[in-house]
Amino acid sequence: MQTKIILTGIEGNLKGQRFEFDSRTTCIIGRSSDCTPKIPDDEYHRTISRYHCFLDINPPNIRVRDFGSLNGTFVNGKKIGQRERHQTPEEAAKQTFPEYDLRDGDEIKLSNTAFKVSVELHSEIEANQPIPVAISSPEVGLKLSENSSNLISIQGYTTLKKLGEGGMGEVYLAQNNKTGEQVALKVTHSQIAPTQRLINLFLREVENTRALNHPNVVKLLEDGYSNETFFFTLEYCNAGSVYDLMNKRRGKLPLDEAIPIILQVLDGLEYAHNADIPYVRLKNGAFGWGKGLVHRDLKPANIFLSNINGKLVAKVGDYGLAKAFDLAGLSGLSMTDKSMGGTVPFMCRQQLLDFKYAKPDVDIWAAAAAFYNMITGTYPRNFTGEKEAYVVILTEPAVPIRRRDPSIPKPLAELLDFALTDNPEIPFKTAAEFKKALENSL
Structure with missing residues (x-):
């Protein structure tokens, strides 16, 4: 059986509208144009914030967290988050409000708009594609x-x-x-x-x-x-990870070492984004061959190195394994349970707003963020604790890299600053496009 989470509007201008989620995703309810569900941005809905509350969905589980809205988020009439009247949005952004687990039949209310949560089971179409066996090799x-x-x-x-x-x-x-x-x-x-x-x-x-x-x-x-x-x-990659190498180099890599690594990473991403993949859900619900995998968790700790005849070869690792563990609900954790130390500093707005439909460009952004981290030892955004991490991703641009290190060559700095734009969209859509631009900047 396939589980669906359904939000149905029961009060306000979205009354009667249904929003269905059948697999792992995240989304944000608010008046901003990139929210889902999106609340109308008009006078009637001014009491709802542009980014009001965050939903973390992994059917049959769903959680909600208020983002420090002025008028609060309510579950079954109980307030689960709201900033104090005397607080500014900036002051509220420094707080992390608790999450609330939702169940079938619960109601979420944001000022004059309300949704009912439904958890539904449906027969899952498997088509003629065989399910992989539990052990791939009988000898293991x-x-x-x-x-x-x-x-x-x-x-x-x-x-x-x-x-x-x-x-x-x-x-x-x-x-x-x-x-x-x-x-x-x-x-x-x-x-x-x-x-x-x-x-x-x-x-x-x-x-x-x-x-x-x-x-x-x-x-x-x-x-x-x-x-x-x-x-x-x-x-087995005998030279460890890029994260390990950065630690050996006192926190960051020289350009002549980092550049060959990131160029190889982009080659790996370009291949994976266009590879033939056997088990992809088709529009009719069946499974068939599709194109490409999005990593969703690229970072220096997931870039591995092999020393082959004295040359370092970079390899993108953990492709699909952590994602599979999470999508299948086997970890027992949601995205919001996880430590900020890994995924969050390398996450763009698009991935936070809609995890399920993340496209290859989120990996391109993460590759640029990883390269930024390699050569500066810092993250593109400032995660200082003064703002809740997800609010930082939604509202703060990347810090221009020459503010971190003025010695970064200007053409390279301008390219990285451009590549790390994610509002309203990510400029580079393919790894090959970013690689070519990177080579031209050197």
Whole structure:
């Protein structure tokens, strides 16, 4: 069964209108032209803010957060957020108001406009596309017990050492016992007991990731699921991540080191945005072949490096895995639960306003933001804590890069400042277009 979240207008000028959400997304209700649902920007609705409240949707779950509006957001008549009368919008922006979990039948009210929340189940059309099997290779199996070295054991692999851990689980260096090849082994522990539908959804996204095969994209090799635990083997990048390299270089990279990296990243993005992908939902609800994957979480920590004959080769990593874990609801977390330290500083307005329909240009913006971060050691926007992070994304432009480092060459600085524009739109629509402009600026 497929779950839908439906907002139906029950009071105000949007009465009778329906807004349906059938998969992971975020949106903002307000009078601004880029909001969904958009409230009319007229005298009757002046008591509703331009960016009034934030919805984080992952069916069947939905959360709402007020953005410090003057007249507040109410759920079933209870106020969940509102700035004090004496506060300015700027003062309210420094506050983070609590989130509220919504359920079927709840009502959200913004001044003279109200919506009813419905959670509906519908039969899901799978067409003739097969569901990926739970374990991609019958020769691979997970042993949840640990060996004498306190390392996870995988049948067919020797686990050599632990490389690290993150929000999805743990990462190990392992060796394929047949080929001798070293791989990165990821073991992810779901925080909830997944249904078969969630497992299928997750594995379908994994199959999309497996379709990517490019020198500048980390290759997914094998995957499996056992005892509520997913595991993957991926191409091992022996020089770590760009984030690791930045730490070795005291927080930032010299231009002659950062430029080859970002050019290769753009090659990887251009390929992935145009690759043939097997499990894409078509307009009739079926699944078929489609074009391209959007990463949605590009950052220095997800750009990996391999030292090949003394040359650093950059590879875009975690393509689709974190997204799949989140889309399938297996993490038990929403976007707003996650730490600002990773995703948020590299997120443009378009991705925050509509996560589900994020287009390749959000990755181009993130690539520009990652490059900015590589060569300055700072983020494009000022996340100082004086404003709530999402309000910063919605209302603050990127800081011109020469304010961070006056030594950045002017042609490059002007290009990056232009690339990091995201209001009203992102100027570069393809990675190839941005790469060409970047090369011309050097």
